[in-house]
Amino acid sequence: MVFQKEQLDNKMTVEDCFEMLDFAGKWGCYINHNRNRVLCNKSFTKMVNSEGELTVCDWLSFFSKKDQSILKVRVENPINQEDFYVRVQINQQHSNWVKTSLKIVQEGVFIIGDVPVPDHNIIDHDINEPVQQKQNYVNQNVDHFMTWLSLIDQEMVSTKPKMDPQVDALERFKGDQHIQTIMEEIPHGFSVLGDDWKIRYMNPTLEKIVGRRLDDLYQKNVWTVYPVEQYQDMYSKLKEAFETQEVMKIEQYVSDIGKTLELTVFPNGDEMTLFIQDLTEVRLYTRALQETEERFSLLAENINEVFWITTSDFETWEYMSPSFEKIFEMSIEEAYKDKDLWFQGVHEEDRDEVHSAFLFMRYQKVAVEYRFQMKNGDWKWIRSKGYPLQKGDKSIVVGVHEDITNLKEKDELQARTKQNETALRVAAGIAHEIRNPLTSIKGFMQLMMSNKMEVQKYSGIIFSELSRIETIVNEFMLLAKPTQKIELEETDVHDIMIYVTSLFKNQIEGQDIELIQNLDPSLPQCLSDPKRLKQIFINLVKNAVEAMEGGGSLTVKSEYIKQNSSLRFTVSDTGKGIEQEKLQRIGEPFFTTKEKGTGLGVMVTNKFVESLDGQIHYESEIGKGTSVIVTLPIKPI
Incomplete structure (x- = not known):
């Protein structure tokens, strides 16, 4: 195990930490994300009967299935000094609740826990709450702050004069300005109790935590302030600490102030020092986080879609919800080990599009649909959606895979x-x-x-x-042939309009129709398909003339719209007009308002306008006539 020698800081290696944890009777595991490997100390390997070096997936298998998703999220998103409970599988038959904490170190995470008491084996499906187990801390070297406190305590003992034990603790703090400054400045509570249970010292931080002043509590019996019958568990543990002279941690909810406190107890002969932290907000946050993680785990394990998380370079799948195996017929472990295995199932014709889409997911929300081949040769349609997230200095991409075959x-x-x-x-x-x-x-x-x-x-x-x-x-x-090749060439739209109206000169005069031409002389020449333009104008003028059998006015108008560089032309007649209900059906196959019409001419006109990237709009009013407005973009020569 080469990376067991890895330096965690300038003094300690992973192996050094494991020796300390084994000596303290704790199990510990070091998770290295970059290598997808987990190192375990002897206490852990003995507890679960495993090898000392495991993959992340193999390591997670030694925990309850109900906790694996939550545990994976925790080790990938660690918070220092965060305690939580998980269930460890013992002999692959029983589970034990153990209290654990996370420590962030360089490229990985340390997870440290207590070795469960054998008599507390509980069948996994019967567990509702974690078993509260007594915490013994026999090795002060495990906790750097505990070591620091013990050195302060040694300094106080070695320098104290012979005084009445009832008052020497307070006098020591007042007499040593350096010690007094430290006690007043540290952000946690600090107190000294005598073996007669009298309060000999409280620092200002502890005064704020408990809402009481040292002047009011000095030399008072702590159990007159906090009755034994109400705090029996804390009394028993403090009494045991005095008797065994062992360092101990106690977590206690103090109902008088509505706070959860953690007491680290350092017995020293006839007195003990207490380091006190207010864990109320931490516990509320941890409880809320655990509830959120449990809800997420419940959601991820029961939705049909696959929720996934990957690094922004798509080199590592960091998480996939259980539905992945159902949709892709591939184990999650296989996908973790070989990042390209999943991509190999994508249809060859779709791979370039899928690859590009996933690259763009680094910067924006993207969705892509593609075909994926199952092991039996069948194809499924998959829709993948993803978008980037920034977590501190780390960039990730999160997304969803969805089976849309039925859709x-x-x-x-x-x-x-x-x-x-x-x-x-x-x-x-x-x-x-x-x-x-x-x-x-x-x-x-x-x-x-x-x-x-x-x-x-x-x-x-x-x-x-x-x-x-x-x-x-x-x-x-x-x-x-609506998609036949468009032949673009230099086109004079003004000339085409004049030419088309001349084609209908005899018919216009024969039906006593007045021709009004309002053509914009500034129309520029442009690249277009003159054959299609000519057919569009012929159809529009023909329809307008046929709508005025009894005579009327035919207006042909053209405009150059400089703002968006487009051409707008209008063909209007003063025929009988078209009802609004019928107007909405203009362009449907074989729908016409003429006695012998087919409606196909309008379809052809609409198709040609669309092929030239233009738009066509119809307006009509009964008794007043109809106008057709066509807008075409002008493509410069």
Whole structure:
């Protein structure tokens, strides 16, 4: 175990700490995150019957399954001096509650705990509360602050004059300015008790903690202030400390002040010194943190989605919730050991997109959908969402994997259903539109066969109906190739508009229609597809002319919008107008307001405008007419 010699500071190695812990009768484990390894001292390996060096996953297996998620979060997000309880598996059959604490050291974390008493084995599923076990601290070297206090105590003993033991403690503090300054400045409570239970000293911090002054309590029996019948447990432990002369820690809730205090007791002959910490806020925080972690663990273990945490460089998966194994049919341990194993299941065509998405998760919230292959060869659709988090100096990425296979299948089914419905509707429209002229052609052919004198008369009608069929087929051909290549070239939109209106000159004059052209002469030339532009204008002008059989006004207007560099042109008529309900259906297959229309021309116009990155908008009012507004971006030459 090479890194057992690793320096924790300029004096101590992991091995040194293990020797101290073994001597103190405690178990300890050193977790090195960078190497995914855990070193354990002899007390731990003996307690759980394991090797001295383990992987993090193997090490977690020696704790209750109910605590593994919480413990993993704790060691990855440690807080110094934070005590908590976990259940250690003994002989893989029983669990014992043990009190543990975390210490942050360089590249890793030390977790230290007590060896459970054998008589306190409890079946895991029967546990509701941790067993409170007596704490013995026989090695003062384990706690650096305890060692410091013992040195102060030795200094007081070696320098004290022969005084009445009832008063010498207070006099010592008053007589030694250095000691008095230390006691007044330390942020924790400090007190001295005689073997007669009289209070001989309290520092100012302890006065604030208990809300009482030394002047009021000096030389008073502590049990007159805190009755034995109310604090029997504390009395028994302090009495035992006097008798055994052993260092001891006691945690006590003091109801008079509503605080939880931790007393570190140092017996020294006929008196004892007490180091007292107010743990009220720490306990409240720890309890709230534990409840939060338990809720998180409960949520993570029961949701269908996979909650995950990874380093910002995606080199290490730091956490995956249990649903990972269900969705990906892969063990979490395998994913931890081989960070690329999961990525190998992503469909080859999706890997570049997935890789890019995960890289962007370092900077912003990103979602990506992709296919993932199961062990049996089936494919699942997965949606992964992730975003960055900063924890102090550490950057991580958190996210969720979600199985969306059923959702994708549902979407595909809906899309196919919609396609089928559209195909049926188009087929019905084609049959209807072509059947009408064919019926006319058939009827007139029969008349021609029965009356040869009328051939010339009927042949014109037949030719007209055949032209109608040809128009329908041509419009279908345009719709069938909506994504054909756009041929951009230098285009003069002003010339195209003039050319199109000239095509309808005879029809406009024949129907007594007034043509109003309000064309912007400043229209710049641009890159566009002149064929598509021409077809758009032809369709719009044709529809406007046909809407005014009894005459009216046709207005063609063009504008150059400099703010967003676009072209806006409007074609307006003064026909009978379109009702609002029908206006909303403009563009649907075979919907038309004309007696012999197909609605396909409007569909073609909309498709062409869309292909040129433009927008089209229809406005109409009954009795006043209709306006069509088209906006196209101008692409510079």
